Amino acid sequence: MIKGLAITPPVLGRISIGRVVEKNGIRLPKKDDQFTITSQIQEKDGWVLHPMDEELRKDAPNGKLRTIPVRMLFNDADLNLRAEYTMFDRKSGRPMCVGNGDTCKRLTQSGVQSLPCPGPTLCEFGKGGLCKPYGRLNVKISEDDDLGTFIFRTTGYNSxxxxxxxxxxxxxxSGGLLAYMPLELKLRGKSTTQSHRTPIYYVDLVVQDGMSLQDAVAQAKETARRSSDDGLDQAALDAAAAKGFGNALFDYEEDAEVLEEFFPLATTHTSFGKEGDSVEADSIVSELQLRGDRQQKAIEGA
Structure with a gap:
């Protein structure tokens, strides 16, 4: 296996609750009140819809897709949802620092170093909203591909x-039978003082409609038994996935355009300070590197 390359689940498409719109020449993320399932192909007008989007939308009330029947690929919850505090290089899409609130791995001039991680609000290196929680959930929607998944990416704390x-x-x-549970993604809304009482939407995961938790667990046990009888080794699959995730220092997106939904600087290369002054992305990256070097010197001198 090639070292330094994160081996992640095969992705057939994307699940989003928003899209990117262009306003005054600037591409900005815009939230939505429904799911959209797309392929991995992006054209001038946006991401190309996946056939599953149309199929599921047929039965959706008012044509709005707010639930998606899914199954997990792994029994281990942490393999299905990977979430860390992450700060990206806005031009390349590669992570510069990834942490869990305790420790982090940070790219510095002397290489990747392990450092304390106080979280986004207390970190000098990632202050100003440059570091965010970043989650990736891989789910199975269609049974056409046994190991293919659709990925939902989010920087939302609620989701x-x-x-x-x-x-x-x-x-x-379920007794460790998460991969066999009949579940569905469900879009929920709420209002907060931070959202100025306007609705915000986040993703929940529930038992499929019409089933009780007891029914879902019973079905999971039966499905697991049949899979085992057919010779499928779910434990070995989980072990292979854990090994693949741990094969690289960072799990990063290959295409920086994917990140524009969460980090608009990735495509506009411009941000605005408190007074509205523009700041070039190159300057931001340079400043971040200087912050990291200063923090590292402070740690070494302590």
């Missing part, structure tokens, strides 16, 4: 917190 809790709980109540 990450809710999905992490649900996955952990379903793994527990």
């Amino acid at each position: 990450i917190r809710t999905l992490a809790a649900r996955l952990s709980y379903y793994q527990a109540v």
Whole structure:
């Protein structure tokens, strides 16, 4: 296996609750009140819809896709949802620093170093909103490809917190049979003081409509038994996935354009300070590197 290359689940398409729009010549992320399932092909007008989007939308009330039936690929919750505090190089799309609130791996002039991670709000290196929680959830929608997944990416605390809790709980109540649970992604809305009482939407994970938790667990046990009888080794699949994820220092997106939904600088190369002054992305990256060097010197001198 090639070292330094993260081996992640095969991706057939994307799941999003927003899109990128152009306003005054600047491409900006815009949230939506429904799911959109796209292929991995992006054209001038945006991402090309995946056939599953049309298929699922046929039965959706008012044509708005707000639930998606899914199954997990792995029994281990942490393999299905990967979430860290991440700061990206806005031009290349590669992560510069990835942490879990305790420790982080940071790219410095002397290479990748392990450093303390205080989280985005307290970190000098990633202050100003440059570091965000970044989650990737891989799910199975279609049975056409046994190992192919659709990926939902988010920087939202609500989605990450809710999905992490649900996955952990379903793994527990099913006796470790998370991959066999009949589940569905569900779009929920709420208002907060931070959103100025306007609705914000986040993703939840629930048992498929019409089933109780007891029914879902019973079905998971039966499906797991049949799969085992057919010779499928789910434990070995989980082990292979864990090894693949751990094969690289960073798990990064190959295409920087994917990140424009969460980090508009990736394509506009311009941000605006508190007073509206423009700042070039190259200057931002240089400043981030200087911050990291200063912080590293402070740690070494402590």
